[in-house]
Amino acid sequence: MRLLIVGALEGQLTTATKLAMDGGAKVAHAPSIEIALASLRAGRGADLLLVDVMMDIAGLIAGLEGERIVIPVVACGTESNAAAAVSAIRAGAKEYIPLPPDAELIAAVIAAVARESSDFLFRDPVMARVVKLAEQVAPSEASVLITGESGTGKEVMAKYLHSRSKRASRAFISINCAAIPEALLESELFGHEKGAFTGAVARRIGKFEEASGGTLLLDEISEMDVRLQAKLLRAIQERLIDRVGGTKPVPVDIRIIATSNRNLSEAVKDGSFREDLLFRLNVVNLKLPALRERPGDTAALADHFVDKYAKANGLGRRVLSAEARDALLRAPWPGNVRELENTLHRAVLLSGGEIIGPDAISMPDGTGLSEVVAMASVATQAAQTAETISRAMVGRTVADVERDLILDTLDHVLGNRTHAANILGISIRTLRNKLNQYADEGLAVPGPGEQRNSAA
Template sequence: MRLLIVGALEGQLSEATKLAMQGGAKVAHAPSIEIALATLRAGRGADLLLVDVMMDIAALIAGLAAERIAIPLVACGVETNAAAAVNAIRAGAKEYIPLPPDADLIAAVIAAVARDASEFLFRDPAMERVVKMADQIAGSDASVLITGESGTGKEVVAKYLHAHSKRASKPFISINCAAIPEALLESELFGHEKGAFTGAIGRRIGKFEEANAGTLLLDEISEMDFRLQSKLLRAIQERLIDRVGGSKPVPVDIRILATSNRNLNEAVREGSFREDLLFRLNVVNLKLPALRDRPGDIAALSDHFVAKYAKANGLTHRTLSPEAQVALLGAPWPGNVRELENTLHRAVLLSQTDIIGPDAISLPDGTGLSEAAEAHSLSAQLAQTAETMSRAMVGRTVADVERDLILDTLDHTLGNRTHAANILGISIRTLRNKLNQYADEGTFVPGPGEQRSVA
C-alpha cells in the first residue's frame, strides 16, 4: 500500500502520516499539487492520495484526469472545515477524514483501498494443494493466471507468489483493470510522452515501468478492452512497451501475474478475450476453491477474524460457540472470505456476550446464520438428488426416459388420463396415442384406478 500525502506536513497531518505508516503503508510526501503530479509522472506511484482539504483539490483532480492518472483521493482536515470538506467531496474526493486523525479510521481507509488483508491463513487440504503448487512455481518467471470466485483471496495469493520469488525485494505493482475507465487504462499501464494528448504536460511512467525488475499484477484481466489486449500481448511476448505518443519501445523486465473471476475460455468463445493472450497468461493456472468448499479454512479464518476485530475494537476476548461454528460451516458464503470477514466483524461489534452464538450472527441481507445454513443444506441436497437422477439417465434413450415419465405420472394419478396429461403439459389425445403405442409394444398400461406393480 503506497500512500502519497499532499500538503504541508506538520501537526495533525504529520500524525496521520505516522498512523498510516504504523498501518503498513509506504508513505511519500508532496508539499504542493505540482510536485504531487510530477512525482506520479516520474513513476513513483501511489495507491491513494491523502490531501489537505485546504489545497485546491478540484485542480488536483482535474490535473490527474488531464494526464490520465487514475488514483483515488481522500481529503483530510480539521472538523471546522465543513464547507471545504463538502467542496472536496463534490470535486471528486472519495472520502473525508477529520483531523485530529483516528487510528481506526486511518486503518479502515487503507484497508478499503488495499482491499485484501495481508494475512494468508489456510488449513484446508484443498487450499494446501494450491499453495504447494504456488511454492513450486514461485521461483520461476512464468506468467501465472489465478482464477476463482470474487473474494477467494486471488490477490493474496499473488502477493504470496511475489514474496517467495527471486523478485521479492523488487516492486510489486497491482492494477485493477475493472476499476479504471477504458480511456485511462492504456496510459496507466504503459505511460505516455509529453504532448501525447491534450493535458499531457510531461512524460508519465506507467505501471509496467514502475514494476521493472519486479512483479506486475493485472487484477480482473477479463475486464480489459479487447483492443488494448493486443498491445498487452506484445508487451508480454517481447518485454517491450510503447508509451502513448512514444517514438521508440521501452524494454521492461517484469513477471506477469493475472487474476480473473470469469471463465476466460468462455470469454474467448464469446469473442471478448484474445485466445493468444490467454495462452501467454495461463502458463500456470492456480484455481482457488470457493470458501464453501474449504471447511477447514472457514473454521480457522472464523477464529482469526473474531480475535482480530475484538482486539481492534478494544473489546474483551470473544469466542464462537460450537453451534455457531457448525452454522458457519454450513452457510453458502457467496462472497467467500471477504463476506466471512465482514460478517464476523459485525458479529463481534453487536454481540452482547463474550460467547457468540449463531443467533448473534447475520448475513449482509439480514438472513440469520442458522437460516442460511439450513437453506444451503437443502439446496445442496436437491442438487445432489438432481445429479443422481441425471446420472441414472445416462445410457438410456430419450424414448425410454419419456415412457417411464409418462407411466410414472399415470401411476401417480391412479390411472386418471386427464390429470396425468395436465401434469405432463400435453394434450389428452397425445397421451392416449403414447399409451396405445406402449400397450402395442407389450408394456402394461394401468387403467383408471389401477397402478403398476412396484418391485
C-alpha cells in the same frame, strides 16, 4: 501500501503521517499539487493520496482525470473545516479524515480505500498444496496465472508470490483491469507522452515502467478489451512498451502475475480473450479452491476475523460457539473469504456478549446463518437427487423414459387422464394415443381409479 501526503507537513498532518507509517504504509510527501502530479507522472506512484483539505482538491482531481491518473483521494483537516470537507467530497474525494488524527480511523480508511490486506492464513490440506506449488515457482521469472472464484484471495496470493521472489525488495504494482475504463487503461498501463491527447500536459510513466525491476499484477485480466490485449502481448513477449503518443519503445524488466475469476479457455472460444496471450500468461496456473472446498481454512479464518474485529472495535474477547462454528462450516459462502470476513465483522459488532452463537450471525439481507445452511442443504439434496435420476436415465432411449414418465404420472393420479395430461403438459388426445400404443405393446395401463399392475 504506498501513501502520498499532499500538503505542508505541520502539526497534526505530521502525526497522521506517522500513524500511517506505523500502520505499514510507505509514505512520500509532496508540498503542493503540482509537485504531487509531477511525482505521479514520473512513475514514483502511489496507491492513495492523503490531501490537506485546504488545498485545491477539485483542481487536483481534475488534474488526475485530465491526465488519466487513477488514484483515490482522501481529504483531511480539522473538524472546524466543515465547509471545506463537504467541498472536497463533492469534488470527488473518497473520504474525509478529521484532525487531530485517530489511529484506528486512519488505518480503517486506508484499508477500505486502498483495499490492502496482508492477511494470508491457511490450514486446509487442499490450500496447502496450492501454497506449496506457489513456493516452488515464486523464485522463478515465470508468469503466473491465478484463477478462482471472487473472494478466494487471488491478490493475496500474488503478493505472497512476490514476497518470496528474487524481486521481493523491488516494487509490487497492482492494476485492476475491471475497475479502470477502457479509454484510460492503455495510458494507465503504458503511460503517455506530452500532447498525446487532450490533458496530457507532460510525460506520464505507466504501471509497466513503474513496476520495472519488480512485479506487475494484472488483476481481473479477463475484463481487458481484446484490442488492448495485442499490445499487452507484445509488452510481455519483448519486454518493450510504447507510451501512448510515443515514437520510441521503452524497455522494461518485470515479472507478470495475472488473475481471473472467469474460465479463460471459454473466453478464448467466445473470442473475448486472445489464445496467444493466455499461453504467455499461463506458464504456471495456481487455481485457488473455493472456501466451501477447504473447511480447515473456514474454521481458522473465522477465529482470525472474530479476534481481528473485536480488537479493531475496542470490544472485549469474542469467541464462536461450537454450534456457530459448525454452521459456518456448512454454509456455502458464494462470496468466499471476503463474504466470510464481512459476515463475521458484522457478527462481532452485533453480538450481545462474549459468545457468538449461530443466531447472532446473519447475512446482509437479514437472513440468519441457520436459515442459509438449511437452504443450502435442501439445494444440495435436490442436486444430488437430480444427478441420481439423470444417471439412472443414461443408456435408455427417449421413448423408454417418456413411457415410464407417462405411466408413473397416471399412477400418481389414479388413472385420471385429464389430470395426468395437465401435469405432463400434453393434450388429452396425445395422452390417449400414447396409452393405446402402450396397451397394444402389452403394457398394463391403469383405468380411472386404478393403479398400474406389473407389465404383462
